[in-house]
Amino acid sequence: MDRQTQRFGGLMSGVHGVDHLLKRLFPPLVPVWAAAFGFPLWKLGLLIGANSFGSAVGQAPMGVVSDRSDRRLLLSAGLALVGVSVAALGAIPLLDPAIPALTVAGSRFEGQFLLMLAVMVAAGLGSSVVHPAGYPLISANVPEGSRGVALGLWGSAAKFGDGLAPAMVGLLLVVLGWHEIVVAFGVLGVGYAVVLFVGLREFDTRPQEAPAGDCGGPEPLDRRRYLYPMLAVFAYFTVQISAANGVTVFLPQFVTSVYGYAFSILGYQLTPESTASFYYAALLLVAGGTQLITGHLVDVHDSRHVLIAYLVAGAAVLFILSAVALPPVGLFLVLAALGMTLWGLSPARDALIGDIAPAAREGRTFGYLWTGALLAAPSRPPSSATSATWPASRGRSPSSQA
Secondary structure (H helix, E strand, O other): OOHHHHHHHHHHHHHHHHHHHHHOOOHHHHHHHHHHHOOOHHHHHHHHHHHHHHHHHHHHHHHHHHOOOOHHHHHHHHHHHHHHHHHHHHHHHHOOOOOOOEEEOOEEEOHHHHHHHHHHHHHHHHHOOHHHHHHHHHHHHOOHHHHHHHHHHHHHHHHHHHHHHHHHHHHHOOOOOHHHHHHHHHHHHHHHHHHHHHHHHHOOOOOOOOOEOOOOOEOOOOOOOOHHHHHHHHHHHHHHHHHHHHHHHHHHHHHHHHHOOOEEEOOEEEOHHHHHHHHHHHHHHHHHHHHHHHHHHHHHOOHHHHHHHHHHHHHHHHHHHHHOOOOHHHHHHHHHHHHHHHOOOHHHHHHHHHHHOOHHHHHHHHHHHHHHHHHHOOOOOOOHHHHOOOOHHHOOOHHHHO
């Protein structure tokens, strides 16, 4: 990878990292917002969901726009919208919005809450630009032999952003108010959007035109080479996101309830909840580092073979986690392997999509896939929220460990 490609890879990785950093800013603030506003947890969950919904529904139309406009401007504007929206969220407590309350199905929504809801949707819409504009930019500006490495940098930056956000919020809450933290993060997003707009000017950011057919219009696509492979990728993508979401939602509770490990280190007592958080953070950090390795593998091996190998290994790891009682070190190793196989495969997946999609339709392909998979994949197994219980025989409860 030459110096210019390295510069481009770093610039694009920063986009993905900042986007995920700003996305993961919100969940750690839920307890703070509950105390500050008095909102019930279901309302706070609605705020987080509004951000995810805006990101999901926006990616398909943004993919079409990405294939027709300068991606430098589109990507910079999207990230700037995220930053402005996040900063506005932090400024809302300082305002007295003259927005009347709204009552729906017996539930009252205050004007301040409605404004926060709108801002969260706007942040999600800004974030929806990142995938459909980012992937085609990587394809257009990174040589074939280095594309896997670039995709590895892109994917690992997202996971590092996921892990860094809650740690930064936890530290900053010691010295700052939550609204000051949110405004600062928003300013960071806007600042990086400016850096991105300036930095991309030396690269190819305009979309290719679709080849013309016999009648002068766009050449029709061969279904066997595009549509059917993409349907297979979509089915896999939906299942993979469903599994990843299930792990994201339930892993801390699973580790706490089933194992309940508590440790004493240097006179400090780590509760089962704290221990579960460390296990979870390790999973995400390992996932980020693994994507760098996967990127190198994709550059020397067929992305399909790499992807299948990860899927087989991931199924084996999930079976071990669900069926075997593990000691503390064994649990750490299995969770590290889960992070490697569940998220570490992303560069292989993205390289395969890029190989199948024509350059002139790459933006909308990624947009359609992300919107479809995010809306089709359940955020959690429907029955698990109401009926699932962890077998007590596999580990001790938190109370017995304290």
